[in-house]
Amino acid sequence: MNVLIVHAHPEPTSFVAAMTARARAALEEAGHRVQVSDLYAEGFDPVAGRHDFRSVADPARFHYQTEQEHASRHDGYADDLRREQARVAAADLLLFVFPLWWGGMPAILKGWFDRVLAYGFAYADGKRYDSGFLRGRRALLGIATGGTAQRFTRDGSYGDIEQVLHGVRRCMLEYLGLEVEAPFVAYAAPRVDDEERARMLAAWRARVTALAAQAAAAPQPDAGARLRRAQLAVQGDTAQWTLAR
Amino acid sequence: MNVLIVHAHPEPTSFVAAMTARARAALEEAGHRVQVSDLYAEGFDPVAGRHDFRSVADPARFHYQTEQEHASRHDGYADDLRREQARVAAADLLLFVFPLWWGGMPAILKGWFDRVLAYGFAYADGKRYDSGFLRGRRALLGIATGGTAQRFTRDGSYGDIEQVLHGVRRCMLEYLGLEVEAPFVAYAAPRVDDEERARMLAAWRARVTALAAQAAAAPQPDAGARLRRAQLAVQGDTAQWTLAR
Numbered sequence: 001m002n003v004l005i006v007h008a009h010p011e012p013t014s015f016v017a018a019m020t021a022r023a024r025a026a027l028e029e030a031g032h033r034v035q036v037s038d039l040y041a042e043g044f045d046p047v048a049g050r051h052d053f054r055s056v057a058d059p060a061r062f063h064y065q066t067e068q069e070h071a072s073r074h075d076g077y078a079d080d081l082r083r084e085q086a087r088v089a090a091a092d093l094l095l096f097v098f099p100l101w102w103g104g105m106p107a108i109l110k111g112w113f114d115r116v117l118a119y120g121f122a123y124a125d126g127k128r129y130d131s132g133f134l135r136g137r138r139a140l141l142g143i144a145t146g147g148t149a150q151r152f153t154r155d156g157s158y159g160d161i162e163q164v165l166h167g168v169r170r171c172m173l174e175y176l177g178l179e180v181e182a183p184f185v186a187y188a189a190p191r192v193d194d195e196e197r198a199r200m201l202a203a204w205r206a207r208v209t210a211l212a213a214q215a216a217a218a219p220q221p222d223a224g225a226r227l228r229r230a231q232l233a234v235q236g237d238t239a240q241w242t243l244a245r
Numbered sequence: 246m247n248v249l250i251v252h253a254h255p256e257p258t259s260f261v262a263a264m265t266a267r268a269r270a271a272l273e274e275a276g277h278r279v280q281v282s283d284l285y286a287e288g289f290d291p292v293a294g295r296h297d298f299r300s301v302a303d304p305a306r307f308h309y310q311t312e313q314e315h316a317s318r319h320d321g322y323a324d325d326l327r328r329e330q331a332r333v334a335a336a337d338l339l340l341f342v343f344p345l346w347w348g349g350m351p352a353i354l355k356g357w358f359d360r361v362l363a364y365g366f367a368y369a370d371g372k373r374y375d376s377g378f379l380r381g382r383r384a385l386l387g388i389a390t391g392g393t394a395q396r397f398t399r400d401g402s403y404g405d406i407e408q409v410l411h412g413v414r415r416c417m418l419e420y421l422g423l424e425v426e427a428p429f430v431a432y433a434a435p436r437v438d439d440e441e442r443a444r445m446l447a448a449w450r451a452r453v454t455a456l457a458a459q460a461a462a463a464p465q466p467d468a469g470a471r472l473r474r475a476q477l478a479v480q481g482d483t484a485q486w487t488l489a490r
Contacts, residue, residue, distance in 0.1 A: 010294050010295075010307055010309070011306060011307040011308065013306055014308075040294075045292075046292065046353075046356070047285075047290075047291065047352060047353050048255060048346075048351065048353075050255075061256060062255055062256040063259075064255070065391075101293075101359050102355070102358050102359065102362075102412075102417045102420075103413075103415065103417060103420075104349060104355065104416070105355070106293065106355075106356075106359060107291035107293070107352045107353070107355040107359050108291075108356075110347070110349065110350070110352040110355045110356075111291070111351075111353075111355075111356075113346075114347065114352050117347075128402075129402060146310075157373075157415075158415055158416050159415055163411050164411065164412050164415075165412075166404060166408050166409065166411060167347075167348035167349050167411075167412060168348075170402075170404055171347055171349070171409060175347075175348075190308075
């Protein structure tokens, strides 16, 4: 099985980096192929713009989805996006590992979604949720928070963790057709002691291992070929594209 | 009154740019001072890192809040953050104007929160919500969506708009102590006709004008001085800072 870990933390010795290292080691031990997109280490640029494209649909006015549609039809994505899109296309299981900043992803990861999961590559009008391009694949969030678990409850300051992550689950992952696991959350990771952090890492490792075994037991072969067929089907249907304007 | 508009759209002729222009004109006509942070035009970098700081707390290991704390005490922020922080400090009313991408802010705006609203400048442990540094100020989101209003309802694909924006309201704006208005949402802005877009812009203008008049009628003078006092009070209280580790 192919696993993509998208990792977003600036410090290589951080707890979040340990989560990614632990997941990678466990998955490789179990015989899976693991690709890590280490966004900070690779200097990923999260700002959407003309530099996303080698192609140009409309030089006078920049409409993002129009340029994405055009690039999807004409092999017009910039090299960094082609690299990330190839990684997504190959992945049966996607892990997103990051610290929760302001109740959400660090900007570098939000921009990975903005730019990589482009219109025509990862979704199109009428092709989302149950008909999403990425259906048949699974996704798991691995998150470390500064706040305690109590704060992420219905009566806590931030609200229930599922409520905080509603947009990520419903408007990002499920939108793409991904089967979304309950998030793994290491609460208050910087505030607990080393022993507790070690327990958290062991629990994370067990969670990832179990998920990969479960996914491998119900294989969905040829994820890349299925995605390519979905993209081509939409590109042949002009009516679909017209809706995007 | 001082108003800060944080504007996040790459295209100057976009509907979102028209929202910002309309708000600015209406507020200036009403006699308010308006500052626009045009993140794309100013080339704002949304990636948090060592370049946030001229100071260094720990050269061996990058812990973001520790570096922010240190910079807050030692005037150590990089120039772009000093500029944005000065704009925030002066603002009685903050407008955030952006297109909804993947159910949230474009990365360039998410990174503005990550970097500008730093620990020690905009919040600290025990200083949030009702005791937040920015209490007494108001915030309004001005959002354009691709999806229709129906999709942002309880039974729609994305869930109720308040649910989609829960993290922004609860974990960002209210966290800072801001008084948060109900969001203004221009639904399906790229899919409606020019007449409907004109109606949306008129409604947005009316909304901004009314809010500014209401805020000016209940003045909270010296926002900058109050913020500075809050920062200094926390810097003098070592126990507070210790919690951040």
